Amino acid sequence: MKLARYIVATVILILIAVVILIRLPSVQDRLMIAGVNSAMLSSSVDLHDDSLTALVCGSRAPLPNPNRAEACILINAGGNYYVVDVGDGSVSNLRDWRIDGSKIKATLLTHLHSDHIADLANLHMNTWIAQSRPKRLDVFGPAGVELVTQGFEDAYQLDYQYRNEHHGNEVAPLEVVGFDPHPIDLSNPVIINKNGLKVTAFAVPHDPVKPALGYRFDYKGRSIVISGDTKYSENLIKNAEGADVLFHEAQANHILKIMEDVANNAGRPLGAKIFQDILTYHTTPEEAAKAANLANVDHLIFYHLVPAPLNSLMETVFFRGVNKIRKEWTAAEDGTMVNLPIDSDEIIISNIN
Numbered sequence: 165m166k167l168a169r170y171i172v173a174t175v176i177l178i179l180i181a182v183v184i185l186i187r188l189p190s191v192q193d194r195l196m197i198a199g200v201n202s203a204m205l206s207s208s209v210d211l212h213d214d215s216l217t218a219l220v221c222g223s224r225a226p227l228p229n230p231n232r233a234e235a236c237i238l239i240n241a242g243g244n245y246y247v248v249d250v251g252d253g254s255v256s257n258l259r260d261w262r263i264d265g266s267k268i269k270a271t272l273l274t275h276l277h278s279d280h281i282a283d284l285a286n287l288h289m290n291t292w293i294a295q296s297r298p299k300r301l302d303v304f305g306p307a308g309v310e311l312v313t314q315g316f317e318d319a320y321q322l323d324y325q326y327r328n329e330h331h332g333n334e335v336a337p338l339e340v341v342g343f344d345p346h347p348i349d350l351s352n353p354v355i356i357n358k359n360g361l362k363v364t365a366f367a368v369p370h371d372p373v374k375p376a377l378g379y380r381f382d383y384k385g386r387s388i389v390i391s392g393d394t395k396y397s398e399n400l401i402k403n404a405e406g407a408d409v410l411f412h413e414a415q416a417n418h419i420l421k422i423m424e425d426v427a428n429n430a431g432r433p434l435g436a437k438i439f440q441d442i443l444t445y446h447t448t449p450e451e452a453a454k455a456a457n458l459a460n461v462d463h464l465i466f467y468h469l470v471p472a473p474l475n476s477l478m479e480t481v482f483f484r485g486v487n488k489i490r491k492e493w494t495a496a497e498d499g500t501m502v503n504l505p506i507d508s509d510e511i512i513i514s515n516i517n
């Protein structure tokens with residue numbers, strides 16, 4: 165009893181001392197120095213140079229969710245990075261995780277909806293200022309990608325000039341500012357073939373968005389397929405055949421129906437119309453599970469979730485029925501990482517947050 169009283173008194177004294185000390189500028193400065201050191205000098209996330217890796221930098225679609233960015237998957241193939249789609253908030257994730265911008269070799273856009281391109285300017289900035297990018301940022305995408313890159317360049321032309329004048333050409337080199345767009349011609353579907361990595365583009369149905377693409381990454385015997393936005397697609401199944409991991413978009417139409425009814429009852433017919441319109445150009449979780457089975461993929465990861473679950477109850481409702489179709493699946497969050505070591509069959513799934 166005496167000992168307990170002694171411990172309580174000591175803890176109270178320590179707390180009082182901390183409250184007093186933290187008001188002293190010299191103590192505050194020491195804590196700031198330690199904090200800034202830790203924030204600026206901490207090492208970047210290890211994406212495993214001897215692997216094919218996917219890191220989800222955005223797992224939602226336009227419907228808002230406070231803990232998720234819009235569509236984005238970073239692929240690492242032996243130390244070379246490729247960013248597949250770059251929706252709102254995704255570059256903030258990459259920066260928070262201290263992803264090395266100088267390793268980003270290109271951006272691949274699946275299609276030109278806003279939730280896949282909104283952060284392109286921030287990705288450009290992150291690979292330009294004080295980086296070592298040797299050329300303009302390569303952007304692969306469907307026909308029309310050149311309009312998107314031109315638009316971003318026009319909008320940011322003054323920003324490029326201001327930063328170059330302010331920081332100088334060594335920090336903000338004008339020779340490599342902007343984008344090199346590469347519209348994809350599906351009669352030549354292999355868009356990248358170097359350093360052991362082959363990237364193949366294929367068409368997916370997402371009408372009225374035409375063309376819309378998916379991508380397959382093959383690296384030293386390991387493979388990852390990304391669906392992009394699509395309704396159930398035979399062509400995706402064909403192109404995903406035998407892949408280690410399939411990232412497939414998913415939309416829970418049974419939840420959208422509830423949202424449509426709520427919007428109608430609240431006197432918001434325009435909102436209700438949107439929920440009705442989008443029912444037909446995405447894939448339900450059960451359809452995506454079926455596609456993964458038909459393609460014989462080892463693991464299915466649901467991403468681009470519409471609407472992205474806000475809690476575990478909503479997640480249970482979202483994926484209702486999937487376990488009856490297949491067992492090997494994961495629901496992506498921002499930070500979900502899949503590591504496929506070369507010379508191995510292992511699929512290692514973790515979250516870096």
Ligand SMILES: [Zn+2]
Pocket residue numbers: 225226235277279280393468
């Ligand atoms: Zn989308």
Ligand SMILES: [Zn+2]
Pocket residue numbers: 275277370373393
């Ligand atoms: Zn879309």
